[in-house]
Amino acid sequence: MSNLSLKCLIETNKLTGSNFTDWLRCLRLVLRLEKIEYVLDNPITVIPDKQSAEYPSFDEAAHKKHVDDATSAQCVMLSSMTTELQRQHEHMFPYDMPKHLKSLYASEAQTMEYEILRDLFKCKLHDGGQVSDHVLKMIELIERLASIGTMIPATVSINLILQSLPASFENFIVNFNMNGTKASLPELHNMLKTYESSTSKGKSVLMVSSTATSSKRKYKQKKKQKKAFDASLKPKGGGAQKKPKLPKDECLYILS
Numbered sequence: 480m481s482n483l484s485l486k487c488l489i490e491t492n493k494l495t496g497s498n499f500t501d502w503l504r505c506l507r508l509v510l511r512l513e514k515i516e517y518v519l520d521n522p523i524t525v526i527p528d529k530q531s532a533e534y535p536s537f538d539e540a541a542h543k544k545h546v547d548d549a550t551s552a553q554c555v556m557l558s559s560m561t562t563e564l565q566r567q568h569e570h571m572f573p574y575d576m577p578k579h580l581k582s583l584y585a586s587e588a589q590t591m592e593y594e595i596l597r598d599l600f601k602c603k604l605h606d607g608g609q610v611s612d613h614v615l616k617m618i619e620l621i622e623r624l625a626s627i628g629t630m631i632p633a634t635v636s637i638n639l640i641l642q643s644l645p646a647s648f649e650n651f652i653v654n655f656n657m658n659g660t661k662a663s664l665p666e667l668h669n670m671l672k673t674y675e676s677s678t679s680k681g682k683s684v685l686m687v688s689s690t691a692t693s694s695k696r697k698y699k700q701k702k703k704q705k706k707a708f709d710a711s712l713k714p715k716g717g718g719a720q721k722k723p724k725l726p727k728d729e730c731l732y733i734l735s
Contacts, residue, residue, distance in 0.1 A: 494560045499584040504626035515548040
């Protein structure tokens with residue numbers, strides 16, 4: 480366990496009760512750094528009886544690692560509490576500890592959960608907005624919920640983001656669902672950025688093409704108008720009159 484990260488948790492975010500949500504968020508960061516954050520979300524499995532049907536598939540090594548990681552996390556958690564809170568929780572493992580603390584300080588946690596969910600459900604991307612900024616904001620809210628112990632299933636998080644998009648992303652959403660695409664939140668973020676970029680280029684080409692067609696049409700119209708104007712200047716009856724030709728072998732006499 481990193482002494483620096485543990486010291487930061489103990490000195491700057493020591494749990495006193497009213498700061499439960501801030502303490503839990505900081506705790507998760509410390510445990511994530513040590514790659515043992517999972518002990519907060521997964522209970523330690525019970526070792527099955529050796530005579531049971533489940534025992535042959537039981538992973539003893541994984542179970543031992545889980546117990547060791549939970550013990551390390553437990554020490555970190557207790558070290559960052561007041562003496563009174565330590566006494567109340569010293570016999571609890573990390574999975575149970577946050578749940579008990581949340582029940583003690585439910586009012587604050589509930590208020591924060593409500594505010595984050597309110598902001599999350601209100602998120603809507605309007606036409607012309609940047610999809611990257613929008614999705615990153617939603618991911619931040621989802622992660623804040625997780626930091627206070629409110630876990631949203633991955634599929635629900637994906638659907639929340641997709642439902643917040645405007646009609647211009649309809650083709651993406653249809654293809655995503657029809658193909659049964661599986662993606663993490665960062666992967667979905669990158670996929671939406673790529674789609675936005677490709678559709679923007681397509682619109683630019685269409686605008687250039689429309690402008691060129693319009694210019695060509697105007698040119699033809701002007702040319703047609705010029706022809707009509709030139710024709711209006713010609714004499715009626717088929718143009719300029721020709722000089723009459725004299726018949727052959729006809730002699731002209733000048734009388735004096």
